[in-house]
Amino acid sequence: MSANSRPDTAAPDAALPRSLTLVGAGKMGGAMLAGWLAGGLDPRRTTIIDPQAPPEIRVLCAARGLGLNPAKPPVSEALVLAMKPQGLEGAAAGLAPLIGPDTLVVSILAGKTLTNLRDRLPGARAIVRAMPNLPASIGRGATGAVASTAVSAQQRAQAQALLASVGLVEWLDDEALIDALTAVSGSGPAYVFLLAEVMAQAGVAAGLPADMAARLARSTVSGAGALLESNPREAGALRQDVTSPGGTTAEALAVLMRPGGLPDLMREAVDAARRRAGALAG
Structure with missing residues (x-):
């Protein structure tokens, strides 16, 4: 802008x-x-x-x-x-x-x-x-x-x-x-961009045309973000709302949330960014 x-x-x-x-x-x-x-x-x-x-x-x-x-x-x-x-x-x-x-x-x-x-x-x-x-x-x-x-x-x-x-x-x-705030919100946009990037790559691997997969990933990330901002409920509650037991989303989340998956990786990533922010301060 x-x-x-x-x-x-x-x-x-x-x-x-x-x-x-x-x-x-x-x-x-x-x-x-x-x-x-x-x-x-x-x-x-x-x-x-x-x-x-x-x-x-x-x-x-x-x-x-x-x-x-x-x-x-x-x-x-x-x-x-x-x-x-x-x-x-x-x-x-x-x-x-x-x-x-x-x-x-x-x-x-x-x-x-x-x-x-x-x-x-x-x-x-x-x-x-x-x-x-x-x-x-x-x-x-x-x-x-x-x-x-x-x-x-x-x-x-x-x-x-x-x-x-x-x-x-x-x-x-x-x-x-x-330093912790920098690791979450300061560096956070890059985490979200990476999410859109790897979602598109996964779509291509599943057979979608690259341009279509990129558009779908971009729109999904931005739309979910807008919904998260407009809805006062916790992110975890919204996640549960779109996760039907035994459905496709539940199957995917079982992979993302297994030990060593996304929650563990995000904690590790935020901690690495926090420690680096402290090292660069002065």
Whole structure:
């Protein structure tokens, strides 16, 4: 989704900060920006810092009056860090003047802990570390967030409004749990894509044309996901609803759920991703 493809008709969200600076306007930053503007963020008090801003962001800034790479960026109520994580070290000195004593810093930099952010940005006190996932780029994300002790109730509400613009937000009390969250929702879209991929491959092995098997797998995964979202019942209950005793689904699930099957593999995969996330943090 392009940064200016969402409707801009929503009533303003009173929790959004009155002024904001976004550092990094790539796919995720651009998606968040679109949600903020749709939610009522004042474009005249919004600044974008990205020397390689995509063309659609440049067009959006010109059309809506957002500041783009000003010579002297302002100190805003909120500073959102959405550039590549490896860019923090080199950008830290330039970011320091943008942080006032009451600035809320929201970071979506993968692997950058609250301690790491404080070390690189010593002027930052109120910091929220967040981990969105890929579907956030279409407004259907799942984001985990954790706040430093200096974040006020008002600032937490601001962070909630900013992050909710791209989907579900879950707050963590313990920053260490971000590694587990990364393993479930951060890496999770790849697990779902793999499911669609291997379902299609299995369909081909069973005799279906490859293009048909791919369409059926894609539609089945996306349709089941939509049903799961719209139905408040647990996933296990929905699974049981479509599993008739002695039927074809039950026969397939007996294979998937046997010892060493999908439940065991998923626990092993999530644990591997969690441990890797911890190793990459810093």
